[in-house]
Amino acid sequence: MKKVSYYYDNHFKIGDVNENLYSSFIEHLGRAVYSGIYEPGHEKADEDGFRTDAMEVIKDLKLGLVRYPGGNFVSNYDWKDGIGPKENRPKRMEFAWSSVETNQFGIDDFCRWAKKAGIEPMIAVNLGTGSVKSAAELVEYCNHPGGTYWSDLRIKNGSKEPYNIKYWCLGNEMEGTWQAGHLSAEDYAKKACEAAKLMKWVDKDIKLVACGSSYEMLPTYMDWDRIVLKELYPYVDYISTHNYNMNTNQGTSNFLASYKQLDDHIKNTERVLDYVKAKNKEEKDIKICLDEWNVWNFQDIKLDSLDDLQGLTTFEVTSAEKWEEAPAILEEKYSLLDALTVGGLAITLINNADRVKIACLAQLINVIAPITTQRNGGVLKQSTYYPFSMVSNYGRGTVLKPSVNGASYKCDFGELPLVEAATVYDKESDEIRVFALNCNQDEDTELDLQFNGFGDRKISKQFVLSGDDLELRNTFESPDNVTVKEKDLSNCDGTKVVLPKLSWNVLIIK
Structure with missing residues (x-):
């Protein structure tokens, strides 16, 4: 043997695990929201339409944060469509995933759900098609006690006390050409600086996450971080990065070793942070927010070439037609091998706990997720639920x-x-x-x-x-x-x- x-x-320690290392992500994508966490009329839905059976399974994960509402979705989303009386909320074309968004679930609904689930929200603002003023108004709506237009509207909509949301993401994957309102690094830095400034004018205590390089295949990988951090370093507390691992016939050994690829990916972000800190003569440390990670095998996405991944063409989702409401898309069926690989990735997160302080398993329910629900039916723990649950429950300390x-x-x-x-x-x-x-x-x-x-x-x-x-x-x-x-x-x-x-x-x- x-x-x-x-x-x-x-005497030899890496660092302390932050409670937010075990976080997750819910996007308005497929059935993550509708018939995932929210399904009015379900036999186990509460008075707000939240599925209590799904909530109980989620509570067992002991999550820190849940990132919302996207993801690619956020870059063409107007948060104002999702507030107020539900009968007055508009249906919109959702460009990122070619679906119809009913807006029956919005920021108030999410914050109420998060409170019931014992989870802290992390909210992403639209820095694609959205304005910096709209981002600041969302902070006002959520965090200001009252006496102004947006905070009073929150009170009118049923939430007297402010949500006091601490963590805010300055957009999503803005370096990607697949993103609505895609920006160059220089243009993103300018827009994100202005958004950060206005958002902190509204609430000086919030923590901000800048968009970092998402994927190694992009020609701007790491250069994006360097350019963005040069301008944004004084304004932000975290820089994000994303990492998905795919089993694409590379063999069991290589797929299982995805933990090493993730470790290299994290180390690259660390190197850029250290470079900019020294170059700019900064004193504070910016931490890493790995706000999307998982195994994603693209089981229902047709890829003709890598151009599809780079936004030069469009994804073809094989499990739904265009412009459906909450279509059952990206619902990966995870295997034992996938679960072993997710367990390896979680090991890498723990071993980088000194620099990675937030990590969001993407996503939480139905969409590339450890939990699956049936419409009008039950809840299933997928194979990947178990390693994530075990690290969240046992992986805390030094x-x-x-x-x-x-x-x-x-x-x-x-x-x-x-x-x-x-x-x-x-x-x-x-x-x-x-x-x-x-x-x-x-x-x-x-x-x-x-x-x-x-x-x-x-x-x-x-x-x-x-x-x-x-x-x-x-x-x-x-x-x-x-x-x-x-x-x-x-x-x-x-x-x-x-x-x-x-x-x-x-x-x-x-």
């Missing part, structure tokens, strides 16, 4: 920095340890929690954990996500095909443990 050893010392030795494997990202792990120490419970992905496809692997400065330790629990069929998926008929199971530790030797081949594990060490 091959062996990998991780050595830890209580991240320890390891020294790693042992067996390795080769892939397109280089030579990597057979076991990729992240480890946190939770001082309150005095527990060490280890998240470990065994990439060995042939046999089980022994993981030897050694801790210096933590006293005597023993693995008390091992949760395992694994199986013989990597293509196995959860369905409404068989909802437990893929789930996390607790393993018998009767043969465990202290802090040595056997990880099943191709498995994602959580180890609780007391």
Whole structure:
């Protein structure tokens, strides 16, 4: 049996996990809102039309933030269409996803839902087709106590107390030509600076997220961040980046190793931040907001060429016609292999907790999501729900920095340890929690954990996500095909443990 050893010392730490590292995202896209979190008339809908069955499953994730309302959607969205009496709200063509937006759910509805779900909102403003004044007016509507036009209108619409939204995104993927109102880096920096200025005039305490480079395939990758940060650095608190991993016949090893690609992607953003901080002689640190990440296999998008991804042509969604209301699109059916990969990506997030302070799994429900609902029906936890739930529930505390030795494997990202792990120490419970992905496809692997400065330790629990069929998926008929199971530790030797081949594990060490 091959062996990998991780050595830890209580003096060597990466950083503390921010509660917002485990956040998510809801866009007006497909069925994320309509029949996802909101379905008036459903037998389990509350007085506001919110699906309580979906809400209970979401609460178990213990999310920090939920980003809203987009995404590509936000760049051609007028938030004023979604307020006031619902019978007066207009139906609009939604250009990003070729759908019809009914506006039956808007900013007031989202804030009420978030409060009930125990979640803090993170709101994106339209810096594509929208104006900087409209962005500031939205802050006024949400955060000002009263006595002005927009704050009084919020009160009239049923919310006497302000929402006091702290986190605001200055647009979405504005470097992409697929974005409505796409801007160059220079033009975005100018517009975002003005928006930031006005928004902070309304509420000086808000935290702002600048649009960073989204995807490595773009010719502006990293240059965009450098140009934008040169102007925006004093105004913002975070810079965003996005990262999706796709299983496109590159082989199991390379797909599982997506955690390394994400790590490289995050490190690139760090390098630009460090460069601009030094170049501009800035004192504050800007943190990273990975406000979209997930496995996305494009199961119902037809791609003729990479031009489709670069906005030079249009996506062809195969599961819906144009101009439908809340069409069932981008509803990925996630496999065990997808779940293992998501678990690996979560390990990378933990290991970058010193710089990544916000990370939003995109998305939360129905659309490339860990949760699926049926219209007028039930709720399903997809395979990817389980690794995300486990890191959110157990992955809080101080991240320890390891020294790693042992067996390795080769892939397109280089030579990597057979076991990729992240480890946190939770001082309150005095527990060490280890998240470990065994990439060995042939046999089980022994993981030897050694801790210096933590006293005597023993693995008390091992949760395992694994199986013989990597293509196995959860369905409404068989909802437990893929789930996390607790393993018998009767043969465990202290802090040595056997990880099943191709498995994602959580180890609780007391």
